Amino acid sequence: MSAVIEIEGLRKTFNSVRNGRRVAVDGFDLTVGAGEVHGFLGPNGSGKTTTLRALLGLVRADGGWMNVLGAPSPTHLSQVAGRVGAIVESPQFFGNFTGYRTLRLLALAGGVPVSRVDEVLAQVGLQDRGDERVKGYSLGMKQRLAVASALLKNPELLILDEPANGLDPAGIREMRDLMRSLADGGVTVLISSHILAEIQLICDHVTIISRGRRVAAGRVDEVLAGFDQHEFLVRVAEPERAAELLRAGGLPVDVHPDHLVVGQVGDPTTISRLLGEQGLWVRELTALRPDLESVFLELTGEGPQPQVPRQVDPGPHDRVIELDAGVGEGRGDDA
């Protein structure tokens, strides 16, 4: 499968008089193959939007190289821009223009037939509100307009930065269905989102970024499998006794008030056998598979930690608050 997006060693530092240097992206790599629906995950401030902006030529990268549809970015971006639809972080529109005019002007500038405008407005459910001023749109409607603008060119590659931002549950489902049908039609989709359940539902590949660096990448099932502890939840009449028996059988066991969590289970029949032999009958035996959320929290060091106020991603170098030694050790990669 050929790569549609390739990013290697991307670096971007923002310098401002007020805030000083802030490293937003620090040697980040990303590869998106043709036809993938690729999830792009990371905590707030981890550098997702900056990466996409650099890729699309909106900010100037300080290092690394990028390729979009085979064209080096940003130098040759204009050769492929017509095939890439993108929205970057809740796009803004000129408030006094109607939704229709906003799209029409883009279509004119990009040489897309203006008849497409009505099609995409219908696709995102704005067909009846197209001739209202964007100023009067709700957040979700603006977001839909943004998605419509990305769809306008009939893109081969769709880059969506938090498209579900502001959408209602029905809107999120519509968006999911839309992504699906686009992917079925062969469109490659790169989608950044914080709604991990959503990503798990629609994406086949995922890249996780933390503090400007890639911390995981690959097929969703493979990434998840890498974090599979082979744990099982066991419910049984006499948990204490069962725990002893299982430990005796060489399995690590965590005892919870109403269930046990057994680790390193190669074959679950071992559990029922060990307990059954002693007349303890297993009431429930469930595999505990990691989901994207737990993997994400583990990788990005954002899991719940007692007594530590949670921070946005502090960035690779400039940590805003030094965590107390000991408590901070559980956190993810530290550059």
Add this chain to the structure above:
Amino acid sequence: MKLVRAELERLGARRFVQLMIVLLVLAFGATASTTLAGSHRPTAAELVEARTQAAESRRQMDDVYQRCVDRVNGNLPPGAEEEYFPADCGEVDPVRQERLPVATDFLPGVFVFSQQAESLLYFLIAFLVLFGFLVGASYIGADLNSGGVVNLLLWRPRRMTVLGAKLGTLLGGVLGLSLLASVVYLATFWVIGQAAGFPGHLDGAFWRDLGAVHGRGLVLVLLATVLGFALATLGRHTSAALGTAAAYLVVWELGARLVMEIVDATHPERFMLSSHVGAWLSGRVEFWDASACATAAGFCDRVYALTWQPALAVLIGLTGVLAGAAFLVFRRRDLI
């Protein structure tokens, strides 16, 4: 080309542009109707009367000159000594006057096109300069500020092309509108002159002069447009251009002028853009030369002049530098 078409549509759809055009039409309507109301077609008797008065006035000028010369030569009859005459009789020589009284000077309540055309045109140019500056600034300022430029760049990632197309379209639009406005404007007043006033003496020289003023005015309009555009691009916001213009006027044209007068700087006017604008429009402006007079005893009327060539160079240079900076900055800027 596609880009230019889209930009032209964007420009025309902007409410600010529409508002300014409405204002232009209103101002124009008000001037035209008050002119119309305050003017009538001169009767034959009025014309004859005016001609007589003009001839009389010219004759008086000849007379004064003659008496001045006579006095210098000592031929003046006694009793006329109290009359004031300049030391140099050339100053009252009718032949050396810029213009002599003509019949149309003596037509009260009559709109005379040949006499009013130039000042009417200056008014229009002043409006168009303001229009160009404000529209130039808000067109790009609002677009940068509202994220419209970012959206467009996702479609056409060539920044220089996009900004160039915007500036080009803007200049084309402003020029087109200015031409249209001036033609309609002058034509209306010409018709008023024909129908409800007096056309005056409209020879080739008149139209040539008017055309020259018009051409110079249009150059100024375009320069103001580029200036507004460049300042708003540099400051990423419409108000950056407005603020710079206001600050320039207050701090430099007023404040610095005062300071320069206090410290007796030589020829402070040459540092003021307004002087250069004046020089460009009228070909030449003269200022009283305080430094040359500082050493002179008694009455001093030494002047120095700014001419249009260096004035134009200053105006184009300034606008060019700012526009160049705007493009350069926009090329490298992070668009967030």
